[in-house]
Amino acid sequence: DVKVTQSSRYLVKRTGEKVFLECVQDMDHENMFWYRQDPGLGLRLIYFSYDVKMKEKGDIPEGYSVSREKKERFSLILESASTNQTSMYLCASKRRLASRNQPQHFGDGTRLSIL
Amino acid sequence: GIQVEQSPPDLILQEGANSTLRCNFSDSVNNLQWFHQNPWGQLINLFYIPSGTKQNGRLSATTVATERYSLLYISSSQTTDSGVYFCAFRNNFNKFYFGSGTKLNVKP
Numbered sequence: 001d002v003k004v005t006q007s008s009r010y011l012v013k014r015t016g017e018k019v020f021l022e023c024v025q026d027m028d029h030e031n032m033f034w035y036r037q038d039p040g041l042g043l044r045l046i047y048f049s050y051d052v053k054m055k056e057k058g059d060i061p062e063g064y065s066v067s068r069e070k071k072e073r074f075s076l077i078l079e080s081a082s083t084n085q086t087s088m089y090l091c092a093s094k095r096r097l098a099s100r101n102q103p104q105h106f107g108d109g110t111r112l113s114i115l
Numbered sequence: 116g117i118q119v120e121q122s123p124p125d126l127i128l129q130e131g132a133n134s135t136l137r138c139n140f141s142d143s144v145n146n147l148q149w150f151h152q153n154p155w156g157q158l159i160n161l162f163y164i165p166s167g168t169k170q171n172g173r174l175s176a177t178t179v180a181t182e183r184y185s186l187l188y189i190s191s192s193q194t195t196d197s198g199v200y201f202c203a204f205r206n207n208f209n210k211f212y213f214g215s216g217t218k219l220n221v222k223p
Contacts, residue, residue, distance in 0.1 A: 033158075037205070042148045042163030059160065104158060106211050 003027070006091050006107040014115050019078040021110050023091030030096040032074035033058075033104065034066060036087040043090065049074055050096070081114045088112075117142045121202060121214035128192050128221045136187040136217045138202035145204075147178050149187050152199040152216070161187070161200075192221045 007022035025032065033048040035058075045058030049068040063085060067075040074093075078085055088111050092104040118141040128134055138147070145165045150158040162169050162176040164185065169176055173192075178185040189196055197220050203213040 035158075042146070042160055043150075043158070043205075044160055045158065104211075104213075 004091055004093050004105050004107040006089075006110050008110050009108060010111050010113075012113045012115060013078075013081050015082060017078075017081050019081045019112070019114075021076040021078075021089055021091075021112070023074045023076070023093075023107055024072050025074075025091075025093040025105070026072065027093070027095070027105075028071065029093035029105075030071070031094045032068065033092040033094070034064075034074065034076045035090045035092065036060070037090055037109070038087050046076065083114050086112060086114045117144065117204070117212055119202060119204065119212050119214040121200075121217050123217060124215065125218045126220070128219065130192060130194060130221055130223050132192050132221075133188070133190045134192060134219070136189070136200055136219075138185045138187070138214055140183050140185075140204065143180065143183070145180070147185050147202060147204045149176055149185070150201045150203060151196075152201060158201065189219075192219075194221045194223055197221045 003026045005024045013019050031050050034046045035043045037043050044060050046064050047058050047066040049055045052071050055066050065077045088109050090109045091107040094104045120139045122137045148163050149161040151161055164176045164178045166178050166180045173190045175188045199216040199218050201213050201216045203211050205211050
């Protein structure tokens, strides 16, 4: 079974801090994604990566950066955290040629609060 | 668990035609979303629509939660609308359940 592991379930940081959210998948998937989920807005894509060292901006990349040094790990970085980045963050992965029945495999999410 | 069914599984349209995609779910859900998956595998959020009707350009969506279905309307389809459309919801434990998708091919 595919396992997508996010390093923290809950995280509290202060405004201006540099924050790292880590995601690891164990199924050798090429594609990895970072989303945030907000009430009334649903799931929105921040960044995605289709290979090691490759990254593409999603719908809302402002204030974020990512790193993909190894295939199994995709990190989301908040360079200088702000209160409007308080949210639930979800990581997902997908084999490049995945079946239609499982578009993406999601981690359990990290609930990040910026004070 | 809750089942999410989408229909039709495949749809071929001529450019300019209208279409309706359907999503049925087996129990009450309160955070239904429609996505368009592009060739990179990105899930592009189209609508967050737990109930009611929303419109965005040529797309609109309606969810009737009491009757456990949601509809996605595409009007005046364009070739760029091609791809796979998913409906999905998230349960209280943050697990996503996706339908099997509708693969849309819009021909010029």
